[in-house]
Amino acid sequence: MSRRARLFATALTSGLLLSASALAEDAAPETTTVDPVLVLARDRAGLLEKQPSTTVFGLEKPLLETPRSASFVSDTTLQRFGVETLDGLTAVSPGTYTASFYGVPGALNIRGTLAENYFRGFKRVENRGTYATPIGGAAQIEIVRGPPTPLYGAGKVGGMLNFIPKSARDEGRFLTAPKGALTATLGSYDKKNLTGEVALPVRLGQADGGVYAYGELDDSKSFYRGLHPRRQLAEVSADFDLGGGWSTAFGGMVYHSDGEVQTPGWNRLTQDLIDHRTYVTGRDTTLVDADGNGRLTPGEVGFYPFGSALYIPYFGFPATDANHTLDAGVGTTRLSPRTVHISTADFSKTRTNTLYFDLARRFDDDSTLKLQLFYDDQENKRFVAYGYPAWFDSSVWEARASYAFSRDFGVIGAQSIVGASYRRFEGRRRESFNSGMIALDRRDIAFGATATDIIDSPFSPEPAGVQGLQWENDNRGTWSQTGLFVTSDVKLGQRLTLTLGGRYDWYDVAAEDTGFLPFTVSGRQTDKRGKGTYSASLAYQARAGLMPYISYAKASALEVSQAGELAPGLIADGSWLSDSDLAEAGVKFQLLRGTLVGSLAGYRQNRTQLSGLTSVVQGTRAKGVELEVRWLASRHLSFTATGDAQHTTVKGPDASFQYVPAYTAGVAGAQAYGGSYVVWTFDSLPGRGGDYDYTLIPKSVVSLYGAYTSDTHAWGSAGATLGVTHVTKTSGTVQNAVAYPAYAVVNASAYYARGPYTAELNIDNLFNKLYFTPDADTYANLGALPGKGREWRVTLKRTF
Numbered sequence: 001m002s003r004r005a006r007l008f009a010t011a012l013t014s015g016l017l018l019s020a021s022a023l024a025e026d027a028a029p030e031t032t033t034v035d036p037v038l039v040l041a042r043d044r045a046g047l048l049e050k051q052p053s054t055t056v057f058g059l060e061k062p063l064l065e066t067p068r069s070a071s072f073v074s075d076t077t078l079q080r081f082g083v084e085t086l087d088g089l090t091a092v093s094p095g096t097y098t099a100s101f102y103g104v105p106g107a108l109n110i111r112g113t114l115a116e117n118y119f120r121g122f123k124r125v126e127n128r129g130t131y132a133t134p135i136g137g138a139a140q141i142e143i144v145r146g147p148p149t150p151l152y153g154a155g156k157v158g159g160m161l162n163f164i165p166k167s168a169r170d171e172g173r174f175l176t177a178p179k180g181a182l183t184a185t186l187g188s189y190d191k192k193n194l195t196g197e198v199a200l201p202v203r204l205g206q207a208d209g210g211v212y213a214y215g216e217l218d219d220s221k222s223f224y225r226g227l228h229p230r231r232q233l234a235e236v237s238a239d240f241d242l243g244g245g246w247s248t249a250f251g252g253m254v255y256h257s258d259g260e261v262q263t264p265g266w267n268r269l270t271q272d273l274i275d276h277r278t279y280v281t282g283r284d285t286t287l288v289d290a291d292g293n294g295r296l297t298p299g300e301v302g303f304y305p306f307g308s309a310l311y312i313p314y315f316g317f318p319a320t321d322a323n324h325t326l327d328a329g330v331g332t333t334r335l336s337p338r339t340v341h342i343s344t345a346d347f348s349k350t351r352t353n354t355l356y357f358d359l360a361r362r363f364d365d366d367s368t369l370k371l372q373l374f375y376d377d378q379e380n381k382r383f384v385a386y387g388y389p390a391w392f393d394s395s396v397w398e399a400r401a402s403y404a405f406s407r408d409f410g411v412i413g414a415q416s417i418v419g420a421s422y423r424r425f426e427g428r429r430r431e432s433f434n435s436g437m438i439a440l441d442r443r444d445i446a447f448g449a450t451a452t453d454i455i456d457s458p459f460s461p462e463p464a465g466v467q468g469l470q471w472e473n474d475n476r477g478t479w480s481q482t483g484l485f486v487t488s489d490v491k492l493g494q495r496l497t498l499t500l501g502g503r504y505d506w507y508d509v510a511a512e513d514t515g516f517l518p519f520t521v522s523g524r525q526t527d528k529r530g531k532g533t534y535s536a537s538l539a540y541q542a543r544a545g546l547m548p549y550i551s552y553a554k555a556s557a558l559e560v561s562q563a564g565e566l567a568p569g570l571i572a573d574g575s576w577l578s579d580s581d582l583a584e585a586g587v588k589f590q591l592l593r594g595t596l597v598g599s600l601a602g603y604r605q606n607r608t609q610l611s612g613l614t615s616v617v618q619g620t621r622a623k624g625v626e627l628e629v630r631w632l633a634s635r636h637l638s639f640t641a642t643g644d645a646q647h648t649t650v651k652g653p654d655a656s657f658q659y660v661p662a663y664t665a666g667v668a669g670a671q672a673y674g675g676s677y678v679v680w681t682f683d684s685l686p687g688r689g690g691d692y693d694y695t696l697i698p699k700s701v702v703s704l705y706g707a708y709t710s711d712t713h714a715w716g717s718a719g720a721t722l723g724v725t726h727v728t729k730t731s732g733t734v735q736n737a738v739a740y741p742a743y744a745v746v747n748a749s750a751y752y753a754r755g756p757y758t759a760e761l762n763i764d765n766l767f768n769k770l771y772f773t774p775d776a777d778t779y780a781n782l783g784a785l786p787g788k789g790r791e792w793r794v795t796l797k798r799t800f
Contacts, residue, residue, distance in 0.1 A: 168210025
């Protein structure tokens with residue numbers, strides 16, 4: 001661990017020990033003193049849990065008493081902190097800094113690797129950066145740093161995000177009267193957003209319950225010129241107690257978006273560009289749009305599929321020609337952070353449908369039998385004009401049966417849950433990149449898109465006799481997963497708790513790629529295999545409100561692509577199912593009568609991720625320290641602090657296919673920007689023959705926020721939030737890569753409420769700080785996204 005990380009960990013540990021010593025005299029001699037009335041009076045920003053969670057182990061247990069690093073974020077906190085996308089969760093959850101997945105916040109990056117998205121405890125179809133995962137309709141969001149509970153299915157260590165939709169239950173009870181709200185938001189860059197929600201209590205004979213509906217319309221332009229995302233969301237939930245111990249819950253969410261276009265941000269990366277915004281201008285005029293259709297078709301770039309004039313395989317020898325040389329408008333200019341790689345030809349259209357149904361029976365001994373059904377689908381069509389078209393169409397459904405019960409044997413008591421699940425997936429992934437018709441650096445983004453830097457795509461119709469770009473990958477995949485699971489929380493005496501969990505899954509997988517140029521094994525590939533996962537945690541409820549714990553987990557998971565299916569090559573060589581493991585130790589605390597809570601955790605994990613073009617399973621090793629503190633200082637003031645020091649290593653050899661910058665091949669930018677340099681295996685580059693640091697994520701991220709809330713007076717009430725997030729430097733992954741400096745971003749918000757009306761003001765990046773996040777995946781060394789500058793928005797809300 002670096003010197004900075006060691007200092008950070010030492011400071012955090014010292015702070016906790018000092019806090020514990022200072023508070024010892026306020027604690028009860030044998031048990032933790034928590035004053036729920038005091039906590040409720042002070043928690044006006046929704047920082048603490050009101051109900052136990054089932055997210056970590058599947059058993060009802062507060063996160064503060066769960067021996068695993070996890071965070072809770074309420075809808076009130078999202079509102080007060082001005083969090084609109086997953087990227088903003090860094091303010092309230094450590095270890096969740098996320099590098100740019102081409103500007104689309106689809107998934108969190110937790111502990112150095114992409115996490116998985118869940119909806120009410122069920123895993124959704126994969127979304128790495130296909131669309132911006134909506135969080136506006138959430139009652140709360142739970143973030144687990146580690147593997148999913150055995151109840152939720154097999155998954156990798158690293159982390160997961162669980163979305164809990166709004167419902168008619170209010171802290172476990174049904175609403176007794178209707179309520180609702182309307183909001184309208186206007187802001188910078190033509191932001192326009194409208195939401196509406198209504199909750200209705202419903203009583204039908206002996207059935208008592210309610211219905212909650214939420215809707216959102218957003219039609220906003222972007223800080224980045226040329227981007228205009230639009231989305232629509234509808235969410236409905238129904239919850240009923242049917243009598244006789246029976247209950248049910250059902251509902252769903254429909255989402256549609258248009259214009260959430262992926263962008264690499266800035267291309268033609270140099271250190272001078274990042275440090276001084278000095279951009280190399282110029283265009284290549286050797287290749288021409290001969291047929292005048294506004295784009296480069298394969299015949300205009302060379303023989304299709306193998307003769308692309310844009311493609312320069314790099315074998316250690318500099319190579320260039322007239323097709324890659326800038327010959328018009330060559331020079332330099334100062335680039336605006338609002339100018340990014342975009343064209344009018346770019347598009348992205350997404351729709352998702354999510355449905356769920358629960359039926360439960362609670363027996364006289366408080367045991368519960370639950371039957372659950374879940375369905376999720378996703379279709380996305382998108383095109384990025386540097387040469388990446390894609391069409392994903394996937395669906396998954398799952399059935400789960402579980403039985404939760406408790407047993408008491410005197411000094412030993414146990415809560416347990418057992419059950420079975422079946423999950424089936426069908427998906428189709430169409431993409432084109434194998435022919436080399438990709439050139440991210442070819443466009444002079446200061447000049448704007450032209451017909452000779454917009455690459456053809458299968459979505460474009462071609463006239464008779466003209467060969468257009470085809471779907472080079474067309475992979476149809478199916479898989480099923482049948483599992484048995486068990487988790488038991490055993491209390492040994494008054495202070496010691498042992499939590500054990502495990503599941504065993506039988507997999508049946510199949511895939512076939514019938515694309516024009518798939519570069520993978522031919523024919524339908526199938527396989528079957530069984531695999532187990534398990535976890536064990538030990539916690540001790542010490543005096544003075546401290547709970548030290550240790551935890552270990554070993555997990556297995558499918559190596560799915562961006563569409564959620566498996567690549568035939570992975571099935572053929574048996575690498576479609578991979579292992580991961582986690583060792584974690586920490587301490588959780590509830591001090592000052594429950595008004596100061598948090599956790600300190602250290603971890604070491606090994607896991608895998610798909611690298612390059614969904615064909616290589618790459619191992620990673622990560623270790624780090626995380627801190628989370630929430631302090632209800634008074635009825636008016638509350639504070640949150642999160643921080644982490646982490647280090648992720650990519651295990652060599654890295655055999656992935658990667659695009660690399662021209663300077664890696666020793667070629668000057670102006671002589672190479674018209675094309676693309678690639679390496680067939682990343683470990684062939686200097687300094688990358690073995691393990692190497694994963695420098696796309698920072699070594700440390702620290703956030704500190706404070707919130708003020710006034711009492712309610714005749715004139716109403718008011719409040720404000722101010723916070724700062726500091727991020728250490730990052731860089732590309734090639735040797736001597738372009739580096740992105742450390743930065744700090746300040747966010748602020750305020751509100752005024754009187755009666756049923758509330759006005760809110762949010763200002764993100766208050767001091768207009770310029771910063772950068774590197775791209776992810778295959779193009780990580782070719783692009784970086786400048787952070788959004790100062791943005792403001794005003795929201796008017798009417799409750800009823």
